[in-house]
Amino acid sequence: MIWWLSMNELIVLKLGGSVITRKEEKEFEINSENLKRISKEIANALNERDFGLVIVHGAGSFGHLPAKRYELYKGLRNKTQLMGFSIAHKSMQYLNLHVIDYLQKSGINAIPYQASAVGILSNGRLVHFPTTIIKKLVEMNIVPVSHGDVLIDEKMGIGILSGDHLVPYLAKKLNATRVIIATDVDGIYTKDPKKNEDAEFLREINSNTISKIEEIGTSNAIDVTGGMKRKLQELLELVRFGIESEIISGTKHGILERALKGERNLGSIIKF
Amino acid sequence: MIWWLSMNELIVLKLGGSVITRKEEKEFEINSENLKRISKEIANALNERDFGLVIVHGAGSFGHLPAKRYELYKGLRNKTQLMGFSIAHKSMQYLNLHVIDYLQKSGINAIPYQASAVGILSNGRLVHFPTTIIKKLVEMNIVPVSHGDVLIDEKMGIGILSGDHLVPYLAKKLNATRVIIATDVDGIYTKDPKKNEDAEFLREINSNTISKIEEIGTSNAIDVTGGMKRKLQELLELVRFGIESEIISGTKHGILERALKGERNLGSIIKF
Numbered sequence: 001m002i003w004w005l006s007m008n009e010l011i012v013l014k015l016g017g018s019v020i021t022r023k024e025e026k027e028f029e030i031n032s033e034n035l036k037r038i039s040k041e042i043a044n045a046l047n048e049r050d051f052g053l054v055i056v057h058g059a060g061s062f063g064h065l066p067a068k069r070y071e072l073y074k075g076l077r078n079k080t081q082l083m084g085f086s087i088a089h090k091s092m093q094y095l096n097l098h099v100i101d102y103l104q105k106s107g108i109n110a111i112p113y114q115a116s117a118v119g120i121l122s123n124g125r126l127v128h129f130p131t132t133i134i135k136k137l138v139e140m141n142i143v144p145v146s147h148g149d150v151l152i153d154e155k156m157g158i159g160i161l162s163g164d165h166l167v168p169y170l171a172k173k174l175n176a177t178r179v180i181i182a183t184d185v186d187g188i189y190t191k192d193p194k195k196n197e198d199a200e201f202l203r204e205i206n207s208n209t210i211s212k213i214e215e216i217g218t219s220n221a222i223d224v225t226g227g228m229k230r231k232l233q234e235l236l237e238l239v240r241f242g243i244e245s246e247i248i249s250g251t252k253h254g255i256l257e258r259a260l261k262g263e264r265n266l267g268s269i270i271k272f
Numbered sequence: 273m274i275w276w277l278s279m280n281e282l283i284v285l286k287l288g289g290s291v292i293t294r295k296e297e298k299e300f301e302i303n304s305e306n307l308k309r310i311s312k313e314i315a316n317a318l319n320e321r322d323f324g325l326v327i328v329h330g331a332g333s334f335g336h337l338p339a340k341r342y343e344l345y346k347g348l349r350n351k352t353q354l355m356g357f358s359i360a361h362k363s364m365q366y367l368n369l370h371v372i373d374y375l376q377k378s379g380i381n382a383i384p385y386q387a388s389a390v391g392i393l394s395n396g397r398l399v400h401f402p403t404t405i406i407k408k409l410v411e412m413n414i415v416p417v418s419h420g421d422v423l424i425d426e427k428m429g430i431g432i433l434s435g436d437h438l439v440p441y442l443a444k445k446l447n448a449t450r451v452i453i454a455t456d457v458d459g460i461y462t463k464d465p466k467k468n469e470d471a472e473f474l475r476e477i478n479s480n481t482i483s484k485i486e487e488i489g490t491s492n493a494i495d496v497t498g499g500m501k502r503k504l505q506e507l508l509e510l511v512r513f514g515i516e517s518e519i520i521s522g523t524k525h526g527i528l529e530r531a532l533k534g535e536r537n538l539g540s541i542i543k544f
Contacts, residue, residue, distance in 0.1 A: 082413055109357065
């Protein structure tokens with residue numbers, strides 16, 4: 001009936017909001033050039049070799065602006081937030097649709113996967129997110145494309161699911177072999193390299209080097225979704241499960257393609 | 273923390289594909305006038321009285337064209353269909369986004385609810401579709417908007433979930449009080465009234481009158497999603513669970529609003 005993928009390898013790929021959207025410009029603007037190039041790079045890798053792929057993209061301004069404006073990250077406190085909840089959802093669906101569109105045009109069998117339809121948070125942490133359907137989709141050579149979203153939260157009414165929290169959760173539950181985080185920087189520095197001359201680039205992140213990092217971000221996702229260090233900590237915990245992660249540039253030509261094709265040490269790696 | 277809706281009444285509303293899209297015209301065209309008017313009618317009803325609302329919309333050409341072209345209703349038989357699966361998803365997401373947009377502009381806290389993220393079919397029938405999240409959304413005064421979709425099918429690989437199959441399934445599982453089906457006709461006739469002068473309009477559908485119906489459709493959904501009679505049969509089965517259904521016009525001004533406000537016998541009713 002079906003061409004099941006031999007699931008020797010499963011990559012969970014995060015496309016940072018800062019890579020696929022433009023922050024500086026209009027409120028809601030997709031970075032078409034980046035998306036087009038990235039889609040081709042992913043397609044090239046998928047054409048060269050067989051691997052399962054799950055994509056999670058960030059929200060960029062599409063999620064952060066409504067999240068801030070309606071204070072959705074504070075939980076459900078007033079009725080006005082319900083419209084904010086609705087607006088954030090529409091906005092994320094719009095962004096997701098465009099990501100799907102670009103992937104599809106590059107020949108990738110991508111489909112949307114709405115995190116808020118299946119996931120439940122408790123104080124901002126995922127406590128429920130069944131992955132049966134995602135698994136089946138991947139086995140069928142389909143690429144599910146999920147994203148940061150606003151979810152039901154058992155404790156707070158509503159809460160923000162950041163893509164950076166969803167990625168390690170999925171990687172663990174799906175027994176992924178690898179996590180790739182494509183951001184707008186080359187990897188992780190100890191300090192913001194734009195502001196600090198003595199910022200040190202970390203080729204490898206482990207329980208020693210992580211302590212050197214001052215609270216800075218690789219992306220604009222910090223504000224409503226929690227700090228960078230916590231995100232790295234979650235990736236570091238994946239090592240125990242045999243899953244390595246790498247934070248690479250998604251804005252520089254060809255890096256993502258090389259990473260997906262199997263190359264390592266293109267950014268900051270978190271491994272055993 | 274939250275303004276829980278007193279859930280005395282829960283309506284599952286189907287918006288027929290033939291109501292919200294244009295079939296005759298371009299391949300993919302939304303019926304903006306209908307959608308705008310319908311959104312207002314729903315908003316008026318929600319403003320007048322408290323009731324829980326779940327919306328399921330049909331696919332119209334957005335779903336039927338890719339479903340036919342890639343023979344998705346036959347199950348997964350070849351690799352080309354995977355791109356069809358992806359295209360059908362994108363197309364439905366596009367339609368859903370526009371439905372959400374119109375509802376939101378009328379002040380309704382509508383959010384997308386992707387059926388294929390949670391539902392699993394077996395030979396075309398839903399065997400799995402958790403409703404915990406939908407329930408919570410409704411209790412929070414949010415209107416989840418789902419739609420016909422292409423799903424994983426345990427037996428066939430992939431299969432079509434028609435909105436008309438999802439509606440009674442949800443109504444039963446959510447303990448809905450009422451189902452309203454808004455279509456492009458006034459209700460159910462025994463024959464196609466456009467072609468048969470002796471076509472009889474059925475004010476009430478029950479196990480007796482259903483046998484009078486010849487296989488015709490109230491919508492263009494027949495082709496890929498199964499016959500009209502089977503759909504009515506599913507609504508008829510809801511009567512046992514105390515859920516009444518009514519098939520009304522979604523194209524004539526004001527009918528839907530009156531139905532949502534509590535009026536009965538505006539079309540063909542299926543009740544105890």
